[in-house]
Amino acid sequence: MASHDGPVRVALLGCGTVGTEVARLLITHADDLAARVGAPLELVGIAERTLDAPRDPVIDRGLLTTDWAGLVARADIVIELIGGLEPARTMQLQAIAGGASVVTANKELLGKDGPTLYAAAEAAGVDLYFEAAVGGAIPLIRPVRESLAGDRITRVLGIVNGTTNYVLDQMATTGEELGQAVKQAQEQGYAEADPTADVEAYDAAAKVAILASLAFHTRVSTADVHREGITAITPEDVAWAAETGHVIKLLAVAERTPADGEGKSGIVVRVHPALVPDEHPLAGVRGAFNAVFVEAEAAGPLMFYGQGAGGVPTASAVLGDVVTIARHLVHGGRGPIESRYADLPVLSMADAVTRYQVRLRVADRPGVLAKVAQAFAANGVSIEAVRQSGSRGDHADLLVVTHVAREAALSATVAMLDGLDVVGAVLSVLRVEGA
Amino acid sequence: MASHDGPVRVALLGCGTVGTEVARLLITHADDLAARVGAPLELVGIAERTLDAPRDPVIDRGLLTTDWAGLVARADIVIELIGGLEPARTMQLQAIAGGASVVTANKELLGKDGPTLYAAAEAAGVDLYFEAAVGGAIPLIRPVRESLAGDRITRVLGIVNGTTNYVLDQMATTGEELGQAVKQAQEQGYAEADPTADVEAYDAAAKVAILASLAFHTRVSTADVHREGITAITPEDVAWAAETGHVIKLLAVAERTPADGEGKSGIVVRVHPALVPDEHPLAGVRGAFNAVFVEAEAAGPLMFYGQGAGGVPTASAVLGDVVTIARHLVHGGRGPIESRYADLPVLSMADAVTRYQVRLRVADRPGVLAKVAQAFAANGVSIEAVRQSGSRGDHADLLVVTHVAREAALSATVAMLDGLDVVGAVLSVLRVEGA
Numbered sequence: 001m002a003s004h005d006g007p008v009r010v011a012l013l014g015c016g017t018v019g020t021e022v023a024r025l026l027i028t029h030a031d032d033l034a035a036r037v038g039a040p041l042e043l044v045g046i047a048e049r050t051l052d053a054p055r056d057p058v059i060d061r062g063l064l065t066t067d068w069a070g071l072v073a074r075a076d077i078v079i080e081l082i083g084g085l086e087p088a089r090t091m092q093l094q095a096i097a098g099g100a101s102v103v104t105a106n107k108e109l110l111g112k113d114g115p116t117l118y119a120a121a122e123a124a125g126v127d128l129y130f131e132a133a134v135g136g137a138i139p140l141i142r143p144v145r146e147s148l149a150g151d152r153i154t155r156v157l158g159i160v161n162g163t164t165n166y167v168l169d170q171m172a173t174t175g176e177e178l179g180q181a182v183k184q185a186q187e188q189g190y191a192e193a194d195p196t197a198d199v200e201a202y203d204a205a206a207k208v209a210i211l212a213s214l215a216f217h218t219r220v221s222t223a224d225v226h227r228e229g230i231t232a233i234t235p236e237d238v239a240w241a242a243e244t245g246h247v248i249k250l251l252a253v254a255e256r257t258p259a260d261g262e263g264k265s266g267i268v269v270r271v272h273p274a275l276v277p278d279e280h281p282l283a284g285v286r287g288a289f290n291a292v293f294v295e296a297e298a299a300g301p302l303m304f305y306g307q308g309a310g311g312v313p314t315a316s317a318v319l320g321d322v323v324t325i326a327r328h329l330v331h332g333g334r335g336p337i338e339s340r341y342a343d344l345p346v347l348s349m350a351d352a353v354t355r356y357q358v359r360l361r362v363a364d365r366p367g368v369l370a371k372v373a374q375a376f377a378a379n380g381v382s383i384e385a386v387r388q389s390g391s392r393g394d395h396a397d398l399l400v401v402t403h404v405a406r407e408a409a410l411s412a413t414v415a416m417l418d419g420l421d422v423v424g425a426v427l428s429v430l431r432v433e434g435a
Numbered sequence: 436m437a438s439h440d441g442p443v444r445v446a447l448l449g450c451g452t453v454g455t456e457v458a459r460l461l462i463t464h465a466d467d468l469a470a471r472v473g474a475p476l477e478l479v480g481i482a483e484r485t486l487d488a489p490r491d492p493v494i495d496r497g498l499l500t501t502d503w504a505g506l507v508a509r510a511d512i513v514i515e516l517i518g519g520l521e522p523a524r525t526m527q528l529q530a531i532a533g534g535a536s537v538v539t540a541n542k543e544l545l546g547k548d549g550p551t552l553y554a555a556a557e558a559a560g561v562d563l564y565f566e567a568a569v570g571g572a573i574p575l576i577r578p579v580r581e582s583l584a585g586d587r588i589t590r591v592l593g594i595v596n597g598t599t600n601y602v603l604d605q606m607a608t609t610g611e612e613l614g615q616a617v618k619q620a621q622e623q624g625y626a627e628a629d630p631t632a633d634v635e636a637y638d639a640a641a642k643v644a645i646l647a648s649l650a651f652h653t654r655v656s657t658a659d660v661h662r663e664g665i666t667a668i669t670p671e672d673v674a675w676a677a678e679t680g681h682v683i684k685l686l687a688v689a690e691r692t693p694a695d696g697e698g699k700s701g702i703v704v705r706v707h708p709a710l711v712p713d714e715h716p717l718a719g720v721r722g723a724f725n726a727v728f729v730e731a732e733a734a735g736p737l738m739f740y741g742q743g744a745g746g747v748p749t750a751s752a753v754l755g756d757v758v759t760i761a762r763h764l765v766h767g768g769r770g771p772i773e774s775r776y777a778d779l780p781v782l783s784m785a786d787a788v789t790r791y792q793v794r795l796r797v798a799d800r801p802g803v804l805a806k807v808a809q810a811f812a813a814n815g816v817s818i819e820a821v822r823q824s825g826s827r828g829d830h831a832d833l834l835v836v837t838h839v840a841r842e843a844a845l846s847a848t849v850a851m852l853d854g855l856d857v858v859g860a861v862l863s864v865l866r867v868e869g870a
Contacts (some may be wrong), residue, residue: 139739304738304739304740313733313734320583327584328768398585
């Protein structure tokens with residue numbers, strides 16, 4: 001690869017919270033960055049929809065332009081921080097077509113349509129880096145696609161959404177209802193006015209699609225991810241979790257399933273609330289922090305922990321990518337390309353294999369447990385423990401903990417339990433992970 | 436960079452625990468590795484001192500040779516797992532001179548003489564990777580020198596020696612003496628027959644020298660590291676730590692010191708036992724696990740956690756480096772070179788700034804606390820809290836917790852306390868980190 005003369009020209013698309021911090025670091029750390037790259041990084045422009053919005057004083061207004069296409073044409077590295085599908089995709093593709101490398105934090109676009117971008121970058125011989133798309137400041141993409149490139153990852157368990165972790169942590173600490181905790185998160189700046197993308201796990205689903213693609217050398221899109229948000233979690237669930245030595249986390253899970261009797265093996269990718277045992281390293285991840293736990297055949301368990309969002313932390317990840325690409329331009333080199341050779345089948349949620357805690361309201365009379373146990377047995381789901389929470393007049397609450405079972409078998413069990421005359425209600429079904 | 440035809444030839448120097456696992460992964464994961472690299476990895480030979488030692492059956496005896504020089508001349512990538520200074524240095528330099536890239540786990544050599552090797556690799560235009568040298572399987576080197584390349588690291592706090600972490604954890608759990616805990620570690624395979632390198636922190640000192648060099652873009656050699664082992668730690672220290680909400684860890688610390696009144700600013704690199712508050716993420720790192728906590732200006736706090744030793748986990752890190760270099764050979768590219776532009780002064784331990792817990796045996800009579808407090812004040816060390824552990828006849832034990840102070844001032848304070856007639860003994864002085 002030819003070596004680069006003069007400064008490396010950097011264009012910024014989007015100047016919100018993260019973009020402003022990226023600009024600030026490019027300006028205030030210019031000397032450090034130049035020394036690390038071997039050439040100056042020159043911020044040649046910032047594309048925005050309007051030029052007259054209020055800006056942080058660090059932004060030289062002369063850099064602002066609405067002509068993103070003209071700006072992209074003058075850049076060696078384009079940083080896309082607009083987010084969303086369009087116009088971000090068009091902008092990235094045009095940058096790549098023009099020979100620029102791209103750095104992005106756009107999980108939505110990469111989760112939905114990453115392969116289009118990876119293929120374009122590979123064909124053009126440019127780099128596409130996206131460390132900031134998952135886990136904010138936490139180095140995750142490089143470790144997974146480079147450090148672990150000689151190993152076989154078997155499972156990824158991640159807390160990849162700070163908003164929901166804050167909300168669930170708040171519920172665990174104060175006993176609040178979900179709605180109150182969300183309000184608290186909004187007041188603290190940890191949740192958007194419309195919290196849907198976070199609490200319904202759209203954000204986490206996009207991130208785990210990206211991680212799963214890298215971890216399993218297989219294309220996984222957001223559409224392949226089984227997604228459940230946290231809106232059904234009640235203070236009672238939280239209290240029961242604590243009572244049984246767990247915390248509830250919104251977990252992003254990507255794992256290889258063991259080959260079953262029919263020889264069906266592949267990966268399952270899912271996001272949902274889950275019970276995590278108190279002793280697990282993920283259980284201690286408090287507030288808006290993120291952490292990703294990776295299990296690999298040789299490396300064993302690994303965990304990566306840090307701030308998963310926020311303008312300043314995310315800017316750190318963006319700048320790390322910019323420096324890496326700029327070093328390639330100056331010294332020669334090229335980042336990794338898409339690795340999808342394994343092409344594992346992405347199985348449905350019905351094929352997931354995990355443990356469950358099922359809470360039931362049952363009639364409080366002899367023979368009930370036998371009928372309940374029979375429903376599990378009939379579906380081949382083995383019970384590890386049963387616990388009754390004390391009689392409340394004519395009914396009692398029953399907590400059933402299973403051994404590992406296929407999701408399909410558990411669902412069938414729940415349907416059968418729902419039909420039993422001795423079962424008043426299936427109060428909650430929570431998966432247990434990391435045990 | 437020219438692209439590579441045919442298989443990438445890999446030579447292994449040393450076939451102990453890690454080497455055997457590297458060979459096993461190269462052989463059993465050959466298809467995966469070839470797919471990830473874009474060309475097969477061919478293990479062309481294994482150099483060992485003797486050919487007739489017992490070997491794992493996975494090792495094809497036809498690959499074994501005592502002629503390391505001949506082997507190195509036939510390789511594109513040389514994996515040095517001999518350890519120690521010589522002949523490892525000569526082997527690496529000869530490999531580099533012959534145009535091979537090098538992967539090594541040799542912390543002792545890199546800590547003492549890394550710059551010689553980095554310079555040789557840079558001059559020859561080959562890669563030198565060493566992810567396995569620090570933190571075993573944990574991706575640390577790549578995150579620090581690539582992901583955080585756009586940020587400013589202010590502090591690294593690491594548990595980088597599994598043996599001592601196991602020993603200290605054992606002491607905390609059982610109340611055992613150090614000697615018993617070391618024996619336990621030996622029985623469990625976590626400590627060598629001669630545990631000196633671990634318990635006296637030589638191993639951790641080499642590792643933190645490597646991390647500090649990368650984190651601060653400054654050459655730091657093992658000789659620059661202030662080193663104290665764990666041999667002075669008593670069950671009483673451990674009990675007091677628990678009593679005050681801490682755990683004792685052997686911590687590797689590399690940090691920027693704030694510019695003081697004299698404008699003196701630089702880095703201090705040190706390894707010693709330290710009190711870590713129970714709430715700190717490092718406090719939960721149990722058994723032989725390792726973890727490194729990194730604080731950066733923009734990213735904020737980050738933590739990397741996993742298995743820091745063992746043949747199989749270390750082999751994962753080695754193979755990750757091999758795949759990265761092999762991709763460079765096949766697709767073009769080049770890894771990072773030494774970054775030492777910042778060239779910060781490496782200050783002595785006297786310039787370290789931290790908090791302290793000082794335990795004293797004092798006479799149990801009025802006026803003693805005033806004299807003790809006066810010794811701290813005379814040296815400009817501010818006291819945060821004092822606690823007396825109950826009278827024992829004519830003496831009592833006093834626990835003094837300081838605010839941040841310079842090590843030099845604390846040392847002068849301790850010397851002055853030692854000379855006071857009311858002080859029977861300075862029982863222990865422990866630094867408090869991560870608060």
